[in-house]
Amino acid sequence: MISSRSRDELPGVRSPALPLLLLPLLLSAAPVSPALSSPVRVAILSDFNGTYGSTSYPPALGRSVARIVNDWRPDAVLSAGDLIAGQKASLTDAQVRAMWAAFDRDVRVRLNRAGIPFAFTPGNHDASLPRDRREARTYWQAHPPALTFVDRADFPF
Template sequence: MGASLMRCDRRQLLTLAAGALGLAAGESLAGGALQANPAADALRIGLISDLNSSYGSTSYIPQVQQGLAHLLALNPAVVVCAGDMVAGQKKGLSARKLDQMWEAFARTILLPVRRQGIPFLPAVGNHDGAPGFSADRQAVRRFWKHRRQALGLRWVDSADFPFHYSVLDQDVFWLVWDASSSRVPEAQLLWARRQLMAAEARQARLRLVVGHLPLAGISQGRDRPGEMLTQHHRIKRLLQETGVQGYISGHQHAWYPASEAGLDLIQLGAMGSGPRLLIGDRRPRPQSFTTLDLDWQEHTLQETSYDAATGMTLDWDSLPEQLQGHRGTLMRNRALRPLTQL
């Protein structure tokens, strides 16, 4: 796997920094059950989400840097962020303030990942660039415009990066759409079907879709309209018909790996402020991050989540076997499961 990682040269690092000073990267070893180095015929994917602190913040709570250090110690082949990288979505934030927030993200998250030679794949969250917040969306474009080629990704369609785009890398086809609000734009759903049916997607061993808002509510206070995607049945059908393994999302600030009609719902906990209780649960959950281990030979996927502060694995069996939410019953997935085949 190591040979497939694209190392950042000095020019790329300077491009990523774009004026940011310093580098916030810790040295740590993850204390989980997984080995630091995956097997030869395997691929490890690192997943993070909801990193932000209070509105307008240009700093991150300690668990964000701790979690990132633990994740990087596990040597993922790619790091995927399912949104809310900064703390926008507040009227009155100036362009200068928004730029400062994004430069803090570059120092704290993006540079440490790329410094280790790991590709970074972002999705836009509601606190990054929600519809109706034009200044936020302009800041998103300013920040990412000159960094696209320095992310270590193999692009299929990047015309509207970072709001929606597709990537084919290391036998995985990634599709990212703009789920920064409760409705994916109609044009993007049509684009998604074309992308997922195209040759690049069909030749991949695995297809994954990433967006910020989920298909179902799983946490207390967010199991309601506006906090999940409205086109639930249409999107689920689209992903099933195009052989997608799973939909990776954030926003609910709670980790709950679910399965619905053969589709993995990989719902990430918050690595930043404000973890939430699961529906009907009283046990507080820590800040967390997740890995997916793909075993191509065995044709399996192993999902594992970790406490961001300690790096210790979270107990799968401590999660409720099912959640009864706004959209009905959601069943807990298996940690080890087969890869989807068309």
């Protein structure tokens, strides 16, 4: 990505060629990691929250978690958030805690029992409001994922 200049401002560089010209720079800046003995398998599980305040999930989520745990057995599950249905000011602390308990019961515990790490970023329904952020932090500090962190100073954010 070009920070303060648009593609049109680079003299002599046509727009379609720009990503190709930048590729060597991006690759040279990337850290070299040791070769893996086998491919890393991940499952993506995200945006499965229900209506505001919901403490139940659609049946499709249960089926997906069962397939992940019993059939696919990935090395990790990645999530872009929206694990609970917060982001509504009228919800109480108890309701938000109940949503995290439902997530724990229906997703985290099942993955944890199968030895499958869950890596996530909080979504807007998980951590937009100050109360939601507080409850998310409380939940995740009590249930840290089995991951090696590079920096966990502001975990889970």
